[in-house]
Amino acid sequence: MGHIDMTDQKSNQSQPASVTLEGAYEIPSIEHPLREAARMFARNKAALGGLILLVGILILTLVVPFFYTVDPFDLVWAPLSPPGTENVPFGTDYLGRDILAGIIHGGSATLAVGASAALLAVVIGLSVGSLAGYYGGWVDEVLMRITEFFQVLPTLLFAMVIVALFQPSVATVAFAIGVVSWTAVARLARSEFLRIRALDYVKAARSISSSNSRVIWYVILPNAMPPLVVQATLAVGGAILFEAGLSFLGLADPNVMSWGFMIGSSRDYLMDAWWTVTIPGVFIFLTVLAVSLIGDGLNDATNPKLRER
Amino acid sequence: MANFSIIAAKRILNAAALILAVVILNFLLIHIAPGDIVDTIAGEMGGISPELIAEIRADYGLDRPLYEQLALYILKILRGDLGHSFFYDVPVVDLILDALPQTLLLVITALSLALVIGTIFGVIAARRPNSAFSHFITVLSLIGFSAPVFWTGLMFLIAFASFIPLFPPAGMADLGLESGSLDYYLDVLHHMVLPVVTLALIYLAFYSRLSRASMLDVLGSDYVRTARAKGLSERVVVYKHALRNALIPIVTIAGLQFAQILSGAVLVEAVFAWPGLGTLALEAILRRDGPTILGILFFSAMVVVIFNLLTDLTYNLIDPRIRLGSKE
Numbered sequence: 352m353g354h355i356d357m358t359d360q361k362s363n364q365s366q367p368a369s370v371t372l373e374g375a376y377e378i379p380s381i382e383h384p385l386r387e388a389a390r391m392f393a394r395n396k397a398a399l400g401g402l403i404l405l406v407g408i409l410i411l412t413l414v415v416p417f418f419y420t421v422d423p424f425d426l427v428w429a430p431l432s433p434p435g436t437e438n439v440p441f442g443t444d445y446l447g448r449d450i451l452a453g454i455i456h457g458g459s460a461t462l463a464v465g466a467s468a469a470l471l472a473v474v475i476g477l478s479v480g481s482l483a484g485y486y487g488g489w490v491d492e493v494l495m496r497i498t499e500f501f502q503v504l505p506t507l508l509f510a511m512v513i514v515a516l517f518q519p520s521v522a523t524v525a526f527a528i529g530v531v532s533w534t535a536v537a538r539l540a541r542s543e544f545l546r547i548r549a550l551d552y553v554k555a556a557r558s559i560s561s562s563n564s565r566v567i568w569y570v571i572l573p574n575a576m577p578p579l580v581v582q583a584t585l586a587v588g589g590a591i592l593f594e595a596g597l598s599f600l601g602l603a604d605p606n607v608m609s610w611g612f613m614i615g616s617s618r619d620y621l622m623d624a625w626w627t628v629t630i631p632g633v634f635i636f637l638t639v640l641a642v643s644l645i646g647d648g649l650n651d652a653t654n655p656k657l658r659e660r
Numbered sequence: 661m662a663n664f665s666i667i668a669a670k671r672i673l674n675a676a677a678l679i680l681a682v683v684i685l686n687f688l689l690i691h692i693a694p695g696d697i698v699d700t701i702a703g704e705m706g707g708i709s710p711e712l713i714a715e716i717r718a719d720y721g722l723d724r725p726l727y728e729q730l731a732l733y734i735l736k737i738l739r740g741d742l743g744h745s746f747f748y749d750v751p752v753v754d755l756i757l758d759a760l761p762q763t764l765l766l767v768i769t770a771l772s773l774a775l776v777i778g779t780i781f782g783v784i785a786a787r788r789p790n791s792a793f794s795h796f797i798t799v800l801s802l803i804g805f806s807a808p809v810f811w812t813g814l815m816f817l818i819a820f821a822s823f824i825p826l827f828p829p830a831g832m833a834d835l836g837l838e839s840g841s842l843d844y845y846l847d848v849l850h851h852m853v854l855p856v857v858t859l860a861l862i863y864l865a866f867y868s869r870l871s872r873a874s875m876l877d878v879l880g881s882d883y884v885r886t887a888r889a890k891g892l893s894e895r896v897v898v899y900k901h902a903l904r905n906a907l908i909p910i911v912t913i914a915g916l917q918f919a920q921i922l923s924g925a926v927l928v929e930a931v932f933a934w935p936g937l938g939t940l941a942l943e944a945i946l947r948r949d950g951p952t953i954l955g956i957l958f959f960s961a962m963v964v965v966i967f968n969l970l971t972d973l974t975y976n977l978i979d980p981r982i983r984l985g986s987k988e
Binding site for chain 2: 496515588629643
């Protein structure tokens with residue numbers, strides 16, 4: 352597995368954090384905030400480990416399929432062969448399908464749904480939250496009522512209904528997850544916009560009659576970005592778990608192999624063949640873990656309050 | 661107190677508006693859904709003439725304008741009628757009320773466990789932010805967030821129902837036990853252990869982390885410094901002064917998260933074949949039983965609204981700093 356040999360690299364990691372002073376009398380240059388954040392992130396071992404783990408998983412699911420071409424739906428060996436059996440290192444499921452092939456080919460569906468659902472959630476949440484926070488008044492009132500409405504819908508049930516109404520496919524599943532997960536982003540964006548709108552540099556931008564869209568996009572948004580990026584990372588993790596849950600329940604596209612689907616279809620055999628449900632779950636777990644570690648690291652790197660600790 | 665009744669009235673109105681919005685959403689979903697009750701009836705009856713279909717449609721009011729149908733639908737729901745299940749052939753309300761107690765038993769037990777243990781964990785961790793225990797809480801919450809809840813449940817089944825058969829693998833009670841007898845309750849308790857632990861674990865992770873953060877925040881505040889400066893013992897400072905304030909965000913978030921908690925319950929019920937709302941919802945979806953699934957969606961949203969309302973009101977009572985109109 353990709354990430355095992357990568358942990359060696361992680362332990363070799365050592366970061367000399369040095370600020371360069373060019374001459375004794377020159378004013379030390381102020382580091383660009385992005386560079387500073389990158390440096391803080393690179394110093395955080397857990398976050399770096401998460402990044403390496405995620406890269407490993409991406410290679411496994413996006414590159415390795417070109418080399419390991421066994422069809423995950425093909426019946427290749429005796430059903431319920433344990434891991435370590437010849438030709439099928441991860442064993443086979445109740446139909447004799449290769450679990451290793453499922454892991455390698457099933458990851459991309461999970462990641463695609465997770466990423467696009469999170470993107471949708473961020474786009475909706477950011478639009479709603481920034482407009483509500485920037486304009487305030489009745490715009491805020493209306494948008495926050497809508498947000499509240501989506502918050503009381505039991506997320507999984509609502510997504511289940513959407514998927515059941517429109518035929519399950521990668522697109523509908525991603526849509527269903529995105530539509531139920533944007534509220535947290537919206538609330539955060541709103542409070543950030545409310546806070547930043549009152550700051551002097553925004554007043555300054557307004558006083559030189561910058562247009563609303565200019566203030567929103569070029570003045571407030573860049574300054575609201577750090578916590579939103581962290582929230583977006585969390586949304587990716589949440590969406591991956593969500594997709595896995597829906598596939599586990601048998602509500603995703605049955606023609607697409609995914610890790611959640613593997614667990615759901617094999618659960619009746621878990622007493623005799625633990626590996627059929629355990630192995631795909633480990634990969635879901637590792638993927639979400641990698642994303643959460645990165646999110647935590649970004650949070651620590653961009654939040655000056657946490658930096659001092 | 662007059663202030664409180666204004667807040668309460670405003671919140672109750674707001675909750676009523678939310679429920680109305682859910683009703684309208686439900687109505688729209690029924691209409692978006694391909695195929696309606698008449699198609700189902702027609703399907704069951706076999707070769708059926710278009711005239712008869714039109715007649716049945718008129719019987720169900722489906723030939724009237726949309727807004728009239730919506731008004732009829734709202735009246736129906738006000739009467740407590742959530743429709744009739746295609747698959748089970750009984751009123752949807754009966755199905756829901758049969759399944760609800762089991763779900764509440766599971767959810768409330770797990771939530772209480774997670775809240776109590778999570779708060780204790782968080783307080784211990786916050787008192788020594790760099791101790792091994794504090795790091796353990798960080799790791800625990802990371803794992804709790806990253807592991808899919810249904811998978812954790814299956815792992816428990818493999819470990820404690822298969823390899824070491826301590827607990828039953830599925831269901832809520834063994835058949836043949838007389839309902840209401842002591843043996844029956846003990847058996848339910850035995851069946852409950854794994855699902856409750858599975859559900860509690862994710863929330864335990866979450867609340868430990870939340871209460872650790874909240875407690876750290878409060879312990880750093882000026883009034884805690886004052887309490888310490890007065891020479892109060894550390895125990896009094898932590899448990900009498902700090903904990904009370906640290907609890908406020910924990911209770912609020914617990915209330916607001918009820919919608920997610922119900923979602924977790926759906927998956928856990930599916931894993932342990934627990935006969936609650938989640939199992940009913942899944943069954944209804946697999947059977948394409950529209951009225952039942954939409955009835956459950958409406959009902960759970962209503963439960964969430966009421967739960968939020970109660971949290972909101974208690975919050976207003978507990979914390980004098982919260983005043984009408986402040987929304988952060």
